[in-house]
Amino acid sequence: MNICVLEHPRVRSKERFNDIANTPLWSCLMGSYAASSLRSAGHDVCLMDTTVTGWNFETTKQEFLKLSPDMLCVNAVYFWEHTNQLFDMLSDLKKEGFWGHIALFGFFPTLAYAAILENIASVDSIVVGECENTLTELAYALSVNESPAAIPGLAIRTGRGYNISKLRIPEKNIDKFNFPERENSPEQIVSVLASRGCYNHCAFCLVPSFYNNGPLWRGRSPENVYKEISELSGKGSRDFYFVDPNFIGPGEKGKERIYKLMELIRPLNITFGMETRANDLDPYVLDSLVTSGFRTLLLGIESGSKSVLTNLNKGASIHFAESAIQICRNAGIEPEVGFLMFVPDSTLEDLKYNFEFLQKNNLLDRLERTANLLSHRQLVLMGTSGYRMFEKQGRLKKTGVLGFEGDVSYLDDRVKWISDIMIHASLFVLQNMEKPDSPIYWRLCENVGERSIEFVKTNDYLVELFKRLLADAAKSALLVPISEMKEDIERELLSRL
Numbered sequence: 315m316n317i318c319v320l321e322h323p324r325v326r327s328k329e330r331f332n333d334i335a336n337t338p339l340w341s342c343l344m345g346s347y348a349a350s351s352l353r354s355a356g357h358d359v360c361l362m363d364t365t366v367t368g369w370n371f372e373t374t375k376q377e378f379l380k381l382s383p384d385m386l387c388v389n390a391v392y393f394w395e396h397t398n399q400l401f402d403m404l405s406d407l408k409k410e411g412f413w414g415h416i417a418l419f420g421f422f423p424t425l426a427y428a429a430i431l432e433n434i435a436s437v438d439s440i441v442v443g444e445c446e447n448t449l450t451e452l453a454y455a456l457s458v459n460e461s462p463a464a465i466p467g468l469a470i471r472t473g474r475g476y477n478i479s480k481l482r483i484p485e486k487n488i489d490k491f492n493f494p495e496r497e498n499s500p501e502q503i504v505s506v507l508a509s510r511g512c513y514n515h516c517a518f519c520l521v522p523s524f525y526n527n528g529p530l531w532r533g534r535s536p537e538n539v540y541k542e543i544s545e546l547s548g549k550g551s552r553d554f555y556f557v558d559p560n561f562i563g564p565g566e567k568g569k570e571r572i573y574k575l576m577e578l579i580r581p582l583n584i585t586f587g588m589e590t591r592a593n594d595l596d597p598y599v600l601d602s603l604v605t606s607g608f609r610t611l612l613l614g615i616e617s618g619s620k621s622v623l624t625n626l627n628k629g630a631s632i633h634f635a636e637s638a639i640q641i642c643r644n645a646g647i648e649p650e651v652g653f654l655m656f657v658p659d660s661t662l663e664d665l666k667y668n669f670e671f672l673q674k675n676n677l678l679d680r681l682e683r684t685a686n687l688l689s690h691r692q693l694v695l696m697g698t699s700g701y702r703m704f705e706k707q708g709r710l711k712k713t714g715v716l717g718f719e720g721d722v723s724y725l726d727d728r729v730k731w732i733s734d735i736m737i738h739a740s741l742f743v744l745q746n747m748e749k750p751d752s753p754i755y756w757r758l759c760e761n762v763g764e765r766s767i768e769f770v771k772t773n774d775y776l777v778e779l780f781k782r783l784l785a786d787a788a789k790s791a792l793l794v795p796i797s798e799m800k801e802d803i804e805r806e807l808l809s810r811l
Contacts (some may be wrong), residue, residue, distance in 0.1 A: 315457045316383040319349040321363040322403070323371050325396035329480040332686060332744055335693045337390045337421045338521060338555040339589070340507050344420055344445060345389040346494030347507075351446040352387070354492050359454055361495055371403045378407065383560045385415045386454060387449055392422035392695075404436040416457055419445035421520050422718065425467045425697030431476035440469045443482050443526055444510075446491055463602040467535035481526045484510070489538040496546075502585075504551045506543060508575070509533040513564040514591070514629045516616075518654070518692050521559050534741035535562050536575035547582050554586040555610070561588040562599065570600050576606040589652075592638035593630045600645050613638055614652040619670025620663040622657055626701070631672065639675050651677060656691035656733040658704065658722040662788055665729060669780060681773040682747060682756065688780050691696075691733055694720035728787040734774075734796050735783060739803045743772060746811065753811050771810045779803065 330336070342365075349361040360381060364374050379388070386407070390400060404416055419441035423430055427440040437460065441448045449466040467482025485491070487713040488510055496504070511530040515522045522530060543546055543554060563570050587610030588603075600608075615635040617623050623630065642649045655668055678684045694701050694710065696718045704710040710720040724730040746752045753768040787793065 315385055316358045316360075316382045317352050317385045317387060317453060318362055318378060318381055318389045320374070320378070320386060321351065321361075321365050322388060322400050323346040323364045324391060324393045325368060325399060328664060329395035329741070330394045332741070333394075333690075333693060334681055335520075335695065336394065336520070337695055338557075338559055340505075340510075340559065341389065341391055341420065341421060342505055343454065343507050346496060347491060348387055348389065348419060348445050348449055349495045350492040351450050352701070355453065357457075363497075366497060371399050372647070375403050375406055375410075377410065379410060382412070383414060385417065385453060386412070387417050387419060387445075388419045389445075390418040390423045391420060391719055392426075392715070394714065395470065397422075397718075401434050404434070408436045415452075415636070417441060417449065417452060421524055422467065424524050424614050425520060425695070426716055426718050427478075427659045427694075429718070431471050433716060435471075438525070438807050441467060442469055442478060443467050443524060443574065444484055447485065448482055452739065455721055463795055466588065473539065483504060484525050484532070488532050489535050493542050493545075503553045503555050504546055504552075505557045506539070506546075507534075507558060508556050508561060509563055510541045512560045512591075513544040515627055515631075515699065516558075518694070518698055518702065519559075519627045519628045520695060520697060522699070523697040531560060531563055533568070533571055534538055534569060536578055540578040543579055543584065543803050544582060547584055554584055556586060556588040558589065558604050560590055560594070562590045562594040564594075565751075568594065569596075572599060572632065573602055576602045582605040583607070589610060589614065591630060593634040597641055597644070598746055600641055600647075604645050607807060608647065611642060611647055611649045612652060613642070613649040616652060616654050617657075617664070617668055619660075619667040622654075622660065622668075626657065634652070636670075636675060643719050649685065651687065653687050654690055654692050655736070656729065657686055657693075658709070658724050660724070660729045661726055662728060662784065665784055672681055673777075678777050679773070681743070681754065681769045681776075684742040684773050684776050685743045685747075688776055689733075689737045691737065694722050696720070717788045728793065731796065732780075732783045732787055732800065735799050736780060736801065738796075738800050739776060739779060739807065742804055742807060746807075768811060772807065775807065776808055 345361060349359050352358040382767045392716050415438050416436060417439045418437055423440045424442050425441055430437055430440060448465060451465045452462050452468060462468055464479050466480050469478040510532050511525050512521050512532040562572055585607040589612040591614055616626060616628055618632060639649055672678050672687055677687060694704060701720050703718060704722045711721045713719045747754050747756045749755060754772055
């Protein structure tokens with residue numbers, strides 16, 4: 315079969331541009347894994363990656379129609395209010411003569427497959443969960459004119475709605491998957507997926523539902539990961555990023571695997587970054603990582619409040635978080651931090667604990683980080699345990715495309731008041747950091763250092779604003795209207811720029 319695997323255009327959201335929770339990071343490799351698996355099964359595959367070409371939806375449609383393949387497989391990523399542009403393009407393809415099969419895969423279609431098949435007539439089927447084996451079986455069935463209805467993990471449009479025979483059990487041995495297809499771009503940071511899933515079930519996370527609560531964390535063997543990295547480094551790639559939701563993995567076995575992997579890659583003289591949970595770091599693991607080229611880290615901490623961590627089912631303690639930060643700094647690594655300042659069940663006391671945690675651990679001294687940490691809130695997305703919980707409580711209003719987002723009522727209106735104001739102030743700052751003519755343009759950090767006066771004044775303003783809002787909310791039942799506060803904040807920020 316002639317098959318096109320599409321990484322569709324992503325249109326940036328004006329309000330959500332700093333929210334990264336719409337899909338896990340490893341989604342960037344899904345199309346490449348799908349293309350590799352289909353090609354290895356003997357199909358003629360074109361990987362059309364518009365994140366590389368920069369095509370918009372109209373150009374993508376025209377280029378696709380020139381190919382006229384038998385099947386279109388789309389790594390469908392939710393991109394907030396613009397997501398319908400993808401569905402509009404798929405509809406246009408059908409109207410303009412494409413009669414082939416359209417299958418979606420990825421986190422968004424997995425978690426919203428019922429809503430998509432019930433509402434988007436141009437979509438013929440959806441892979442629920444990992445795509446490689448299901449897509450390969452689907453392509454085979456279509457190539458021999460067999461019905462794909464019995465394929466595990468495939469939801470199919472029917473005359474009466476949709477049908478899925480059964481969920482597919484995730485592949486236990488992920489060494490079986492072919493390496494993803496890649497363009498030869500040695501100058502770029504190269505993404506590598508060394509494991510899949512996570513052993514925890516955080517309430518805000520899409521990962522557990524995507525894997526159907528199967529074996530949530532599965533690591534590739536160190537030898538298999540080394541082989542991929544060695545091949546890439548041999549082509550000139552020097553800088554890598556492990557896009558695993560949890561790179562180290564669970565317990566002592568997870569650490570033993572990391573020791574072995576580091577031993578293998580150390581002679582390659584590469585650099586790399588990763589993401590992991592705070593409780594998986596210790597000085598010995600970190601030393602092994604650093605001596606093998608480890609340079610950048612995103613540490614999932616989420617909160618400085620014990621009660622919030624419990625409600626989020628984070629399965630980690632504040633002690634582990636603080637210890638991990640210090641261990642990293644002792645090793646010369648400054649961690650970036652995944653953090654939820656605001657969650658729907660937060661109290662003012664929770665906000666106080668969060669703020670004290672960030673100050674105590676010196677995490678509010680760099681403008682871009684400060685703007686994010688003081689404004690990030692829990693995003694409640696379809697398929698997560700948080701979405702189901704709030705819906706059951708009657709507190710969730712379905713919003714966004716196909717109800718994929720959940721607008722949740724806050725238990726404390728004062729927390730919501732602070733959240734709305736801090737998000738507005740932080741987005742205003744982040745937007746200005748993207749303007750080349752702004753004194754806080756982010757690239758100026760590289761030239762004059764982030765401690766220039768404009769960066770310092772703006773950073774200090776956001777910190778003091780949070781403290782002021784927290785104090786005002788605690789002592790007054792009559793709060794200043796948000797609209798008035800927003801106007802004042804913008805004036806005050808502009809005066810500092």
